[in-house]
Amino acid sequence: MVKKFGSFVANDHLTFSVDKGEIFGFLGANGAGKTTAIRILCGLSKPTSGKIRVAGFDVFTETESIKRRIGYMSQRFSLYEDLTVSENFRFYGGIYGMKRADIKLKTSEMLNRLDILKYENTVIASLPLGIRQKLAFSVAIMHTPEIVFLDEPTGGVDPITRRQFWEMIYEAAASGITVFVTTHYMDEAEYCNRVSIMVDGRIEALDTPARLKKMYNADNMNEVF
């Protein structure tokens, strides 16, 4: 994958693959080119060159097929704050083309899983951040996508909620959803099956956390980074 903005090379010949059902950590410094690459993988931006397939579809010609098969959640924006919990589910379910009955079923299933049925008719703005982030993840996978992209999903979240969030990620992966995730928390890098580390638009390292630690003779991913 190559992506240039004028003379600036944001993604410099990225080559990697992610297995079905894998939790893949996409790490890198600010400005290393992570967001640019994610936008390309989600079909939101065209790469300059490269051969790239997501869920079997080409990012140059089949972006609509890609969009139907992925979920996306970012730290900054995911849910509409002035809509209630169930309205958000209805809205996103509609966007994903789900049937009304399925949306209803999924909504109650997800709220039960989080044990927050009582918030069904509460507007998002008045919910604590931790619950919002867990809801945003539930919404991102409500249509059972093949791949879910998570862009810094746990930034600023308390340590207990952060761990509950990762338990949800594990469950999603166990159910067959591929998870593509970015994070600045290096302990979370160790929850991934494999991680790549981007520096200045290039992938400098890609392997399992255990092998990377061995390779760089480091005690933890913070040192590897």
Next chain:
Amino acid sequence: MPSENNKIMSDLAISCNGISKRYGNTLALDNLSFSVKRGEIFGFIGPDGAGKTSLFRILTTLLLPDAGQASVEGYDVVKDYKKLRNILGYMPGKFSLYQDLTVEENLRFFAGIFKADIKANYHLISEIYDQIAPFAHRRAGKLSGGMKQKLALSCALIHKPVVLVLDEPTTGVDAVSRREFWEMLIRLKKEGITIIVATPYMDEAMLCDRVALVQHGKILATDAPAAIINAFPWQLFRIHHSNTLSLLGKLKQHPKIHSADMFGEFVHATAETGKLSTEEISAFLENEGLGQPQVSESEPDIEDCFIDLMRMHVQSDKTPA
């Protein structure tokens, strides 16, 4: 500087007594009391929504508390706000410089407001500002996140503040840049500047002289980070197995295990001191079908402490008075 009759306070940079702040039905700050010594790096460690920004806005005279008193360098945050603003450096969590001014114009603007001499104080910011000086004529809005952060810190420092207030300066910043930022803070401390800093990253607590762990507008603990770790009441085990999720589930079922949480590739499990051994845990896991687990005793880190204090508070909140 504090007046003569404020001598008792003379080694305190900040003192805060029973500060509360409410927004509608939300109690953002619940009767907070703490003090910060001169020359300390004092950290407020806690997640979003803990009340860190409200507290910092009160200390920087930008928000009025509903109850309580606070003073910085002997100046009351309500009555003496004009004098106080001259000696404070404040870096808000949200980038608040002028996006359509260049790097250099922003610096000159802030120096001008405080009637500060850029040359005389340049030594304070040289290590930071030199890195963005090549972009002196670029508009602030066009800078990368890391460069914006360096410019904001330069602008907060150019009038040589006595107390520096930093609201989440490292949020969303990568691990390497975070480390560099902290090295900078430690150098500023050597210049005699008192620093209070808010962060959601638990590992940064270890770089502070003292910390307050905050959650839901309450202080869970205030002390030196090492003292908070020393006060951890449980015995801690570090356990590894390739199937982390099932390891976690099994450990939570063990009657003698108080808590089990993921920490990177390990699970940290706690139990009453002396009540459980590594051999017992290994045998239990083998018996549950998780063969060859690695189990060792371990020291807690600040995140273990935070998690434990959070759980204690949740439980005490639920106990009827």
